[in-house]
Amino acid sequence: MSDENTFTERELDVMSVLWRRGSGTVAEVRADLPGEPGYTSVLKFLQILEEKGHVRHEKEGRAHRYYPTVAAEEAGRSALGRVVDKIFHGSTELALARLVEERPISPAELRRMRRMLEDLAAEEEEDL
Numbered sequence: 001m002s003d004e005n006t007f008t009e010r011e012l013d014v015m016s017v018l019w020r021r022g023s024g025t026v027a028e029v030r031a032d033l034p035g036e037p038g039y040t041s042v043l044k045f046l047q048i049l050e051e052k053g054h055v056r057h058e059k060e061g062r063a064h065r066y067y068p069t070v071a072a073e074e075a076g077r078s079a080l081g082r083v084v085d086k087i088f089h090g091s092t093e094l095a096l097a098r099l100v101e102e103r104p105i106s107p108a109e110l111r112r113m114r115r116m117l118e119d120l121a122a123e124e125e126e127d128l
Helices: 009-021 026-032 039-051 072-087 092-102 107-127
Strands: 055-060 063-068
Touching: 009 026, 009 039, 009 063, 009 072, 026 039, 026 063, 039 055, 039 063, 072 092
Parallel strands: none
Antiparallel strands: 055 063
C-alpha cells in the first residue's frame, strides 16, 4: 500500500463511494457517482486506485468487487495534514478557526471539541 494517501478529486469521489458502501462493483460505484460517468472511466479509476494500493478486488461472478484498503479516517488525516501545512502554513489554530467559521457546530459537537482541547492541554502540562 502507498505510504502517501493522496487522491485526485475524482479518485476521492470513487473512494468516498467505497468507504460509504464498504465495497462495490464498477456498476455500483458508477451509480453512486455524480455526473453520470462512463463505465470505462469508473473502471479506469478503480484500476488506478488498485495500482496505488488504495483498493483491492475480488472476483464476483463476471464482475469484480472493489474494497478500500485504506480507511477514510487515515486518508482524511493525511489530507488534512497537507491542507494545514500548505494552506495554513502549519498553523493548526488558523485551520481550526476557518473550519468552525465555515460550518455550523452543534452544542454536542462543541462540548466534544472542548473536551478534546482540554485533554490535549492536560497532556501538554504533564509533559512539561
